[in-house]
Amino acid sequence: MAEQQNDYKGPATMEKITSLAKRRGFVFQSSEIYGGQAGAWDYGPLGIELKNRIAQTWWKEMTQLHDDIVGLDAAILMHPRVWEASGHVENFTDPLVDCKKCKARFRADQIDPEKLAKKECPECGGELTDTRKFNLMFKTNIGAVEDSSSIIYLRPETAQGIYVNYKNIIQSNRMKIPFGIAQIGKAFRNEIVTKNFIFRTCEFEQMEMQFFVKPGTDEEWFNTWRERRWKYYEKLGVKMDHLRWHRHGPDELAHYAKDAYDIEYLFPMGWKELEGVHNRSNYDLSRHMQFSGKDLQYIDQDNGNERYIPFIIETSAGLTRSLLMLLCDAYDEEYVGTGDPATSDKNSDDWRTVLRFHPNLAPITVAVLPLMKKDGLAELAQDIRAELKEDFATDYDQSGAIGRRYRRQDEAGTPFCVTIDYQSKEDNTVTLRFRDSMEQVRVPRSQLAERIRSEIKNYKRIK
Ligand code: ATP
Numbered sequence: 139m140a141e142q143q144n145d146y147k148g149p150a151t152m153e154k155i156t157s158l159a160k161r162r163g164f165v166f167q168s169s170e171i172y173g174g175q176a177g178a179w180d181y182g183p184l185g186i187e188l189k190n191r192i193a194q195t196w197w198k199e200m201t202q203l204h205d206d207i208v209g210l211d212a213a214i215l216m217h218p219r220v221w222e223a224s225g226h227v228e229n230f231t232d233p234l235v236d237c238k239k240c241k242a243r244f245r246a247d248q249i250d251p252e253k254l255a256k257k258e259c260p261e262c263g264g265e266l267t268d269t270r271k272f273n274l275m276f277k278t279n280i281g282a283v284e285d286s287s288s289i290i291y292l293r294p295e296t297a298q299g300i301y302v303n304y305k306n307i308i309q310s311n312r313m314k315i316p317f318g319i320a321q322i323g324k325a326f327r328n329e330i331v332t333k334n335f336i337f338r339t340c341e342f343e344q345m346e347m348q349f350f351v352k353p354g355t356d357e358e359w360f361n362t363w364r365e366r367r368w369k370y371y372e373k374l375g376v377k378m379d380h381l382r383w384h385r386h387g388p389d390e391l392a393h394y395a396k397d398a399y400d401i402e403y404l405f406p407m408g409w410k411e412l413e414g415v416h417n418r419s420n421y422d423l424s425r426h427m428q429f430s431g432k433d434l435q436y437i438d439q440d441n442g443n444e445r446y447i448p449f450i451i452e453t454s455a456g457l458t459r460s461l462l463m464l465l466c467d468a469y470d471e472e473y474v475g476t477g478d479p480a481t482s483d484k485n486s487d488d489w490r491t492v493l494r495f496h497p498n499l500a501p502i503t504v505a506v507l508p509l510m511k512k513d514g515l516a517e518l519a520q521d522i523r524a525e526l527k528e529d530f531a532t533d534y535d536q537s538g539a540i541g542r543r544y545r546r547q548d549e550a551g552t553p554f555c556v557t558i559d560y561q562s563k564e565d566n567t568v569t570l571r572f573r574d575s576m577e578q579v580r581v582p583r584s585q586l587a588e589r590i591r592s593e594i595k596n597y598k599r600i601k
Pocket of ligand 1: 295327329336337338339340341342343344411412413414454455456457458459460
């Protein structure tokens with residue numbers, strides 16, 4: 139299995155990322171004071187900023203930059219027939235086995251086939267149960283009565299909300315094929331294996347775009363969307379040698395798919411799926427047409443009212459998984475001492491941990507730091523911060539030695555620090571410090587915002 143190999147050579151480990159995420163307020167374990175809730179995580183002050191910026195970047199890329207794509211925000215709760223039509227009630231299952239002795243639960247496709255054949259628990263050697271299908275959808279009840287007529291599901295993907303609205307959108311917004319609908323939202327899956335921090339969780343967010351095309355043009359559109367999605371990651375500034383395509387073989391293809399590729403990222407635990415680009419054929423709309431009894435054919439008014447059921451090209455990325463990817467991608471440890479890095483203690487001040495986020499994604503864009511609290515420097519710094527915050531996400535920090543404050547901002551991924559010193563009072567200049575190079579330049583206060591804007595626009599990652 140390609141997934142198992144690990145080519146990762148970088149400085150990050152999942153332990154380091156998890157610990158940094160907690161220490162700096164990116165991600166906390168859900169309900170931690172009660173011992174934690176598996177499969178659920180909370181996004182702290184820096185985490186929500188990062189998540190919002192990823193979502194905004196994706197949204198801009200998929201809607202603002204494409205005249206033929208519009209947005210949607212569908213409800214999480216949908217009519218239960220939706221999930222029968224989509225095939226989820228029948229097919230959205232993992233094969234599970236339990237150990238009768240130690241009670242551990244495994245995905246049958248993830249244990250050694252020999253042990254599975256012998257029904258031997260990989261942990262304790264006890265006897266395993268037969269393999270059974272376990273549906274990943276969370277089921278609950280709606281209304282006052284808890285019986286089979288009140289069953290409702292938490293959506294396991296955002297896509298179906300788009301399919302059932304496709305006619306509404308054609309009518310309300312006069313969309314013509316080819317066109318797309320983009321949506322960002324929560325999805326829920328009762329995942330049994332939820333290790334690797336926020337990689338695979340029971341509650342997560344997806345960024346999906348469904349592109350409706352005329353049958354016969356689907357393969358070309360599929361290639362176009364593969365190219366576009368690849369370029370998107372280039373624009374995000376991630377390490378491109380950590381990305382690769384994986385085409386689904388016949389055994390992997392989902393029941394709806396005609397062709398499917400994943401974009402995989404090289405995480406510290408190896409190559410893993412980040413986003414799927416799928417040719418879903420006309421499966422979804424045909425099924426909804428059949429189950430709802432509504433005519434979901436497209437009527438091509440420019441072409442003699444030709445009728446057809448559109449094919450769908452889907453791009454489906456994980457928002458929370460992208461956040462993990464960006465944390466891993468940005469993570470760096472750098473020697474900043476003057477001696478020999480090989481013999482130096484990694485926990486000493488000669489090393490810094492830095493998150494090299496693209497400035498458009500960094501939770502804090504500019505930190506304002508007065509060299510001293512006294513002599514009016516704090517007031518001046520607050521004044522400069524107030525000026526900058528109209529345009530940038532800012533932070534203010536006046537406590538501790540300036541070197542330590544820079545390190546704190548490096549660890550939060552803040553690309554620019556502005557330091558106010560005694561000279562600032564004299565000549566209205568400030569020091570602008572760059573996270574990646576640690577270079578410092580003197581800039582007149584009047585040109586500061588413009589300079590930061592141009593640095594963001596021309597940003598190139600150096601490492
Ligand atoms: P897997 O095979 O890993 O379970 P999948 O192929 O079922 O995932 P899709 O249904 O194609 O995944 O979902 C699209 C995207 O949503 C994935 O590429 C991933 O980024 C994200 N995603 C899916 N499941 C989860 C999850 N449990 N936790 C976090 N993100 C997820």
